[in-house]
Amino acid sequence: MTLADLPLNTLAKILSTQLSPDLTQRLAALGLHAERDIEVIRRGFFNGPLQLRVASTDFMLRRNDARQIVVLVLPQAEADLIAVAA
């Protein structure tokens, strides 16, 4: 699943990214790199950017860029999702 498709308020881990080196670096500086848990807080309107949260930092990322990031939903979060769906 890519970050763009991640349901709201669901913790996930980053598996891989295919972004430009400077954006990768910038996101890492904001806390978004492998080993960190990430969640999507909300999606902007007009197909706007995503509001992301990593630990203590909130930031925005455009959907095009979010599509380049592959994430894995954390087991606990997945269980919660399934519970909600059921």
Added chain:
Amino acid sequence: MKRVALVGMPNTGKSTLFNRITGGTARTANWPGLTVDLASSRILLGGAMVQMIDLPGIYDLSGVAEDERITQEFLNKTELDAILLVLNATQLDRQLVLALQLKALGAPLIIALNMSDEAKQAGVQINLQGLAAEIGCPVLKISAKHGQGVPDLKEALNRLICQQAPKQIALAHAPASNTLHQDEARLYSRFILRPAILPPSPTAMLDRWVLHPLLGLPLFVLMMFCLFQLTYAIGVPLQDLMKEGLEWLKSDILKVAAASWPPFWSGFLVDGVFDGLSTVLTFIPIIFLFFCLMAIIEDSGYFSRAAFMMDGLMARLGMDGRGFVMLMMGFGCNVPALMGTRVIRDRKARLLTMLAIPFSLCSARLQIFLFLTGALFSPLQAPWVLLSLYFASIFISMGTALLLRGRFKSTEPFTLELPPYRFPVLRQIFLRGWGEAAGFVRLASTMIVIGVVLVWLLSNYPNPQHSYSTLIAGFFQPVLSPIGIQAELSIALIFGFVAKEVVLGALAVIAGQDGTALAHHLSIVLDPVSAYSFMLFSLTYVPCVSTIAAMRKESNSVALTTFSVVYSLFLAWVLSFIFYQGARILGF
């Protein structure tokens, strides 16, 4: 002289700390070898003068992004007695990496953990001694906003620069940040304790309304509306007061004193130079207020929310959300909006936004349009005519961005932090407003005075009845008559270069009538179609000499400024031509 640079990520309160330490006496000045201005200030620290330099925020010392280059170049080229690293105490999980990078480079380092009051509130506990021992440099908790810990920080800074010889670091040897993430995580888990579950923050609750899918946008428009209203409710009376004062100075003192001077010099100095200076001065209240309000919006955290909301739309135009906020600001006055584009760190994206801003229908142009629509259209039509001009304005700025976006492709890695909402500090707000107004006077006044003097010369020589401006108006007649603008009005357009506020005054002088009589006169010489063509032209061509000066100052490019002037003139003509001829063909 000893030299200390402040380094830190954006949104760490670095500039607040800089102002706190220096007492708000910063001067922005060009730094040898760098193309941008840096804020620096001299302070007395323990008996010696020390130069403090506030560097632009940097995310990663080994970063490759364009917006980090200035700080990198500065650090590479300058011998420093100390680097004061400012970290946000609530975000150490991702900011300690800068400390590790600087430590690896052997920098003379001192670390200030800013916003420690916020960290304490959030229940974050930091082991200062442990961190200091592990990193091998002084680490202090401070709150730049409230001043806590700043005296201790200055003392520690003084001790550090007395002990060590100045040093220059070579960033080429900086370890890549991704090799340091594990060390950072280890450091964090050893010395920082953060409660596992946080109560929902006030920010999250506010965001639910501010960024609401349906309410967010109306709230934004309302906020902008209040911003304008406030700027004008306070600014215009101040501006009027200043105008009156200057007018009095001119008529009662200068004119009297100049009576005995040779006519050329009295005209040159009183109607040229003095009027030019007056133009500069009357901008000050608006710029001051605007940036005070802007500081509130930025420091409160709302600015990045507005950018978040508008980014979806703006991305399609090659700009980003921040550009939209600046375009909106341009509806007030283009000059501060151009200056405000500094928040866009990528140069190309910034230039594109700067090219779009002069088409925002500013309050000065609004005056002309209010007068003309009132004079030529029925009370029922007038508001719609005005509204159509606003739409034209938005359409032209966005169209310009769309047209030029290919040439100004942003290379900025676009992501924007959404910091928690904070109460702005009065002192910071004032310093910001004051600093911007002073900067504007310093850098734009020469150009504005020259512009005003030039128009004065053109319109008074060889003699006022047959001046160069009449000649120029005559010369342009073949160009302007196809868009329905007669010679009389084209002189007003020439005056409009100085400031759009002057256009009505110029029309009054040319027609020899004022107020209602002028309105009546215009309703005879103009019909609605040619009046609209005139307004469309006024909307689109160069807003004023102050805008040109601001663009020149902010873009640091004569080529871009020239392009903007030529492009807007050309576009103004084309649009008015299409409108005027189209309307005539349709039989209006």
